[in-house]
Amino acid sequence: MNRFIATALSLAALIATTGCMSPPKELDLALTRPSADNKYVVTLQPPAQPAAINQLHAWQVRLATSAGAPVTQARIQVDGGMPQHGHGLPTKPQVTRELPDGAYLIEGMKFSMTGWWEIKLAIDGPAGADRVTFNTVVAEPGLAR
Amino acid sequence: MRRLQSTAWMLGTTAAALCGALTVTLADAGEPPPAASMVRWSTDEKAVLASLSLRRLPPAPADPSNAVEHKPAAIDLGRHLFSDARLSRNGAVSCASCHDPAQQFQDGLPVSRGVGTGSRRAMPIVGAGHATWLFWDGRKDSLWSQALGPLEDAVEHGTNRTRTAHLVAANHRRDYEALFGALPRLDGLPGDAGPKGNAAEQAAWAAIDPRHREDVSRVFANVGKAIAAYEQSLQHTPARLDRYIDAVLRGDTASRKMLRADEARGLRLFIGKAQCVSCHNGPLLSDQQFHNTGVPPRDAARPDRGRAAATAAVRADEFNCLGPFSDARPEQCQELRFMVSDDPTLEGAFKTPGLRGVAGRAPYMHAGQFATLEQVVRHYVAAPHAAVGHSELTHRHAGAAAPKHPERAPIDLSDAEVAELVSFLGTLNAERSSAALAP
Numbered sequence: 329m330n331r332f333i334a335t336a337l338s339l340a341a342l343i344a345t346t347g348c349m350s351p352p353k354e355l356d357l358a359l360t361r362p363s364a365d366n367k368y369v370v371t372l373q374p375p376a377q378p379a380a381i382n383q384l385h386a387w388q389v390r391l392a393t394s395a396g397a398p399v400t401q402a403r404i405q406v407d408g409g410m411p412q413h414g415h416g417l418p419t420k421p422q423v424t425r426e427l428p429d430g431a432y433l434i435e436g437m438k439f440s441m442t443g444w445w446e447i448k449l450a451i452d453g454p455a456g457a458d459r460v461t462f463n464t465v466v467a468e469p470g471l472a473r
Numbered sequence: 474m475r476r477l478q479s480t481a482w483m484l485g486t487t488a489a490a491l492c493g494a495l496t497v498t499l500a501d502a503g504e505p506p507p508a509a510s511m512v513r514w515s516t517d518e519k520a521v522l523a524s525l526s527l528r529r530l531p532p533a534p535a536d537p538s539n540a541v542e543h544k545p546a547a548i549d550l551g552r553h554l555f556s557d558a559r560l561s562r563n564g565a566v567s568c569a570s571c572h573d574p575a576q577q578f579q580d581g582l583p584v585s586r587g588v589g590t591g592s593r594r595a596m597p598i599v600g601a602g603h604a605t606w607l608f609w610d611g612r613k614d615s616l617w618s619q620a621l622g623p624l625e626d627a628v629e630h631g632t633n634r635t636r637t638a639h640l641v642a643a644n645h646r647r648d649y650e651a652l653f654g655a656l657p658r659l660d661g662l663p664g665d666a667g668p669k670g671n672a673a674e675q676a677a678w679a680a681i682d683p684r685h686r687e688d689v690s691r692v693f694a695n696v697g698k699a700i701a702a703y704e705q706s707l708q709h710t711p712a713r714l715d716r717y718i719d720a721v722l723r724g725d726t727a728s729r730k731m732l733r734a735d736e737a738r739g740l741r742l743f744i745g746k747a748q749c750v751s752c753h754n755g756p757l758l759s760d761q762q763f764h765n766t767g768v769p770p771r772d773a774a775r776p777d778r779g780r781a782a783a784t785a786a787v788r789a790d791e792f793n794c795l796g797p798f799s800d801a802r803p804e805q806c807q808e809l810r811f812m813v814s815d816d817p818t819l820e821g822a823f824k825t826p827g828l829r830g831v832a833g834r835a836p837y838m839h840a841g842q843f844a845t846l847e848q849v850v851r852h853y854v855a856a857p858h859a860a861v862g863h864s865e866l867t868h869r870h871a872g873a874a875a876p877k878h879p880e881r882a883p884i885d886l887s888d889a890e891v892a893e894l895v896s897f898l899g900t901l902n903a904e905r906s907s908a909a910l911a912p
Contacts, residue, residue, distance in 0.1 A: 382760075412751075412881060413881060414881050415762070415764065415818065416813075418762045419808075421811060435807070435811070436807065440762045441751075441754045441755070442524065
C-alpha cells in the first residue's frame with residue numbers, strides 16, 4: 329500500500345515541478361486587474377480576431393483610476409514571456425498612440441507559439457509608477473505562419 | 474488488493490490532472506512501455522500533434538519588399554542564378570555549392586566552404602520564407618537580402634556588385650529586363666568593384682559616382698529577388714509523421730502501422746517531458762525565434778554571440794525592408810520596428826532550426842558542433858552552461874536538489890528514451906523530395 333502511494337505521490341510531485349506543456353489549471357485570466365500598488369485599474373483588450381502564430385498584431389489597454397476615471401497621457405512599457413519556458417516576448421511591443429478615454433494602442437505584439445504567456449505592463453502615470461501582469465493562453469487560433 | 478489499487482489509481486489520476494498534456498498513468502511508473510498500437514493520445518496531446526502537421530502550414534506570408542517573388546519568370550531566372558557558379562570570384566561557387574538541391578539544400582559540413590572556409594553551417598532553404606529573420610543570427614530580414622550576403626562575402630562567393638551586373642548583362646539581359654526594366658549602362662564600369670570586396674574593389678567602388686553605384690546595387694538587389702522567388706517556390710512534401718498524425722486525428726487504427734513503437738514513444742517525449750516542442754513547434758518544428766541552449770562554441774577563444782551581434786547589422790543593412798531597394802512601403806516594415814535588440818537573452822542565441830528532414834542533415838547546430846542526433850539529445854540532457862550569454866536550459870548539478878523556482882525543469886531522459894527520441898526524428902523525413910511549384 330505504502331509503496332503504491334509513495335509512487336503516485338512522487339509522480340504528482342514530479343508533474344507539479346516539471347515544466348509541463350499545458351498551463352496551470354487555476355490560471356487567472358482576468359482582463360481587468362488592479363495594478364500591484366492599486367494605483368490604477370487596467371483593462372487589456374485582445375484583438376477581435378486572434379492573430380495567427382508569429383503574426384504581428386495589436387492589443388489595446390485601458391487605464392483608469394481606482395474610482396474609474398480614465399487615465400490619459402500615461403507612459404506604458406510592455407514586457408512578458410512564457411514562464412514555463414523561461415523566455416521573453418519575441419518582439420518589443422510598444423504603445424504607438426493614445427486613443428480616447430484612457431485607451432492606448434499596443435502594436436508589435438506577437439506570439440511565437442501556443443500556451444501560457446504573461447503580458448507585463450509598467451505604467452507611469454499621474455498617480456506614479458506601478459506594474460500589472462496579465463495571463464493569456466494562446467490557443468491554435470488559425471494557421472501558423 | 475483492489476482497494477490498494479484504486480487508491481493508487483486515484484492518486485495517479487490526480488497527478489495526471491495536474492498536467493493535462495501529459496497522460497502519466499501508473500503504468501508508466503514501472504511497467505514496460507506500450508507498443509505503438511496501444512499508444513493513446515489525450516485530447517491535449519492530439520491538439521499538439523495537429524499543430525505539427527504539414528497540413529497546418531499555410532503558404533509563406535507575402536514579402537512586400539520583393540515585388541517579383543511570385544512571378545514565374547522570376548522563379549525561372551532565380552533557379553538559373555542559384556546554380557550559376559559564375560556568381561563567384563573563382564567561377565566555382567554557386568548557391569547550390571553549399572545549398573545542394575540533392576542534399577536538402579545544404580552541404581553536410583560543420584561549416585561551409587566557398588572560396589574560403591566559413592564560420593557557420595549552411596542552413597536548408599525549404600520553408601525559409603516562413604522565417605522573419607534569415608541566417609542563424611537573423612541578420613537579414615528577407616529572403617532576397619539574405620541571398621546577397623554570401624554573394625559578396627569574401628569567404629563564400631567572393632564576388633562583387635559590378636561583376637554581378639556585368640554577368641547579368643552578358644547572360645540574362647532579356648529575362649532580367651522583362652522583370653525589372655532596362656539595365657543601367659555598364660560600359661566604363663570596372664569589372665570588379667563593391668563595398669564589401671578587397672581593398673582594390675572597395676576603392677574602385679568608391680570611385681564610381683553615387684548615382685551609378687545605386688543603379689548597380691539595384692541590379693544586385695534584383696538578382697537577390699529572383700533567387701528569393703525560386704527559393705520561396707520550394708515546398709516541403711509530407712513525411713511519415715504527417716500521415717501518422719492524420720490517421721490519429723481521424724481515429725484510424727491504421728495509425729499503429731505507420732509509426733514503430735519506439736518512434737511513437739519518442740514522439741510522446743518530444744511533445745512532453747523532453748520539452749522539445751517548447752521551441753520546435755508548428756508545422757516546421759521551429760518557432761523561428763532565437764534561443765541560447767548552451768551549445769559549445771566552435772572557437773572557444775572567440776565564442777559566437779549569435780543574435781546579439783546581428784540586430785545592429787539588420788537595422789543598418791541597405792537591403793532591409795526600409796532601404797532604397799525594397800519594394801515595401803515603410804509601414805509594411807513592422808518587424809524591424811518592433812525587433813527586440815537590447816536584451817541580454819540575445820547573447821549566444823541562435824534561431825531555432827526547423828526539423829523536417831533532420832535525420833538526413835548531420836552535423837547539427839550553428840557550426841555543426843554535434844555529429845549525430847544522439848549527441849544533440851544528450852546535449853539537452855546535459856544542459857551545459859553557456860560560454861556566452863545564459864542558457865535557457867536548467868542545468869542539474871549532480872547530487873543537488875531541484876532548483877527552488879525552476880522556470881523550467883531539467884530534461885531527464887534515460888538511455889532508452891534518448892534512443893526513442895532519435896528514432897522519432899527519423900519520421901520527419903520527406904517521403905518524396907521537396908518539390909518546386911510548377912511555374
